[in-house]
Amino acid sequence: MRSPRFAKTLEGIATEADTGMRIPERTQGRDVVGAMKAAVFQGPGRMSWQDVPDPEIKDPGDAVVRVDVVTICGTDLHILKGDVPETLPGTVLGHEAVGTVVETGRDVRSVRPGDRVLVSCVSPCGRCRFCRENRYGQCLGGGGWILGHTIDGTQAEYVRVPFADLSLHPLPSAVDSYDAVLLADIFPTSYEVGVLAGAVRPADTVVIVGAGPVGLAAIATARLYSPGRIIAVDLAPSRLAAARELGADATVTDDEGPEQLVADLTDGLGADVVMEAVGIPATFEMCTRMVRPAGRVANIGVHGKPVTLHLEDLWIKDITITTGLVDTFSTPMLLRMLAAGRLPAGRLITHRFELGQMEEAYDVFGRAAETGALKVALGGPQHTAVEVSGGPAAG
Numbered sequence: 001m002r003s004p005r006f007a008k009t010l011e012g013i014a015t016e017a018d019t020g021m022r023i024p025e026r027t028q029g030r031d032v033v034g035a036m037k038a039a040v041f042q043g044p045g046r047m048s049w050q051d052v053p054d055p056e057i058k059d060p061g062d063a064v065v066r067v068d069v070v071t072i073c074g075t076d077l078h079i080l081k082g083d084v085p086e087t088l089p090g091t092v093l094g095h096e097a098v099g100t101v102v103e104t105g106r107d108v109r110s111v112r113p114g115d116r117v118l119v120s121c122v123s124p125c126g127r128c129r130f131c132r133e134n135r136y137g138q139c140l141g142g143g144g145w146i147l148g149h150t151i152d153g154t155q156a157e158y159v160r161v162p163f164a165d166l167s168l169h170p171l172p173s174a175v176d177s178y179d180a181v182l183l184a185d186i187f188p189t190s191y192e193v194g195v196l197a198g199a200v201r202p203a204d205t206v207v208i209v210g211a212g213p214v215g216l217a218a219i220a221t222a223r224l225y226s227p228g229r230i231i232a233v234d235l236a237p238s239r240l241a242a243a244r245e246l247g248a249d250a251t252v253t254d255d256e257g258p259e260q261l262v263a264d265l266t267d268g269l270g271a272d273v274v275m276e277a278v279g280i281p282a283t284f285e286m287c288t289r290m291v292r293p294a295g296r297v298a299n300i301g302v303h304g305k306p307v308t309l310h311l312e313d314l315w316i317k318d319i320t321i322t323t324g325l326v327d328t329f330s331t332p333m334l335l336r337m338l339a340a341g342r343l344p345a346g347r348l349i350t351h352r353f354e355l356g357q358m359e360e361a362y363d364v365f366g367r368a369a370e371t372g373a374l375k376v377a378l379g380g381p382q383h384t385a386v387e388v389s390g391g392p393a394a395g
């Protein structure tokens with residue numbers, strides 16, 4: 001009987017004024033006790049928006065969050081393609097959300113029911129060797145990227161979030177949920193694995209290969225370091241238009257000779273920093289050809305195939321190559337930047353849907369080349385569950 005408890009929490013604590021979110025009207029006449037809708041991975045190529053049991057607190061550090069805004073990540077498409085074998089059929093997808101805490105385990109201290117929170121894509125245990133070094137993505141204590149990967153995720157009406165003290169970030173009222181949701185994954189990813197790992201410095205020439213959501217967020221966060229110029233490379237003119245809007249100084253398609261352009265703009269030397277935000281061998285190899293001697297190549301892309309590292313050319317160039325999974329240690333800082341109006345996060349959202357339109361949203365996101373989708377966002381839960389006997393009437 002979970003849903004009535006959630007309903008009581010939401011009616012008793014969360015109001016429009018204190019969450020900044022629309023609290024939906026009660027669904028009349030629908031039996032929602034103990035059941036919710038969720039995007040369930042059905043094996044390669046198949047996802048369905050279907051009834052599943054409401055999540056429950058399993059560990060004292062857990063919280064249950066009502067999902068108010070959720071997005072779909074390119075990585076969800078990788079899972080659907082069957083590229084992520086550890087994600088088993090039956091798993092609820094999704095690792096990005098903004099929501100409202102409805103229940104907390106007895107050990108949770110930093111959030112309480114009614115709080116509007118960002119659900120991070122990485123859930124750190126906070127205690128293991130790597131968490132103590134802020135390398136949350138490498139968590140050895142049962143955390144890391146688990147939501148929508150090895151446990152049920154956020155593309156649902158409710159989600160259980162482990163290690164809630166570190167995985168949930170209370171949101172200041174000034175921050176819009178549709179901006180904040182992009183800080184669950186793509187902004188910390190591009191900032192940590194691209195900009196910080198690539199050590200972008202003032203006056204640098206920065207090349208970003210791949211102008212999808214991650215590459216675009218890399219443009220926005222690289223600009224925080226006043227690079228001399230940012231050059232964006234992509235196949236799709238629509239994505240390069242978005243890159244220019246977000247602050248790329250020059251854009252070039254693969255057909256237009258990006259390597260020649262970079263050489264021309266740097267007196268033949270190459271770029272100081274090159275970021276790979278695609279995840280295929282051709283673009284990684286292109287990045288290593290565009291970097292200057294002693295420059296940095298920051299690989300962000302998730303690769304499914306082996307890549308050739310041309311050490312016969314590279315050994316003499318003193319270059320640094322970095323790769324990594326996002327840790328999300330930078331999320332609190334990015335949230336402060338967002339609150340200060342310094343991150344154009346929500347501009348990446350091109351399409352909005354109701355939560356119940358999950359299958360349609362996947363279709364639009366999965367055909368991004370035709371639909372022009374960058375990020376799709378789904379908002380609004382489908383139910384606040386049944387009347388609580390004796391509880392206050394919803395306003």
Ligand SMILES: NC(=O)c1ccc[n+]([C@@H]2O[C@H](COP(=O)([O-])OP(=O)(O)OC[C@H]3O[C@@H](n4cnc5c(N)ncnc54)[C@H](O)[C@@H]3O)[C@@H](O)[C@H]2O)c1
Nearest residue numbers: 074210211212213214234235277278279301302324325326
């Ligand atoms: N390291 C991490 O922790 C982490 C986290 C999230 C995402 N990622 C990865 O980052 C990458 C980018 O994510 P995204 O959501 O922006 O993906 P996306 O698929 O939306 O964007 C990729 C972009 O690359 C472009 N592209 C494809 N082939 C190209 C080519 N040959 N030359 C130039 N551009 C080309 C596409 O047109 C597209 O705009 C993916 O591989 C994703 O899995 C990594």
Ligand SMILES: [Zn+2]
Nearest residue numbers: 073074075185
């Ligand atoms: Zn993701």
Ligand SMILES: [Zn+2]
Nearest residue numbers: 125128131139
């Ligand atoms: Zn850990």
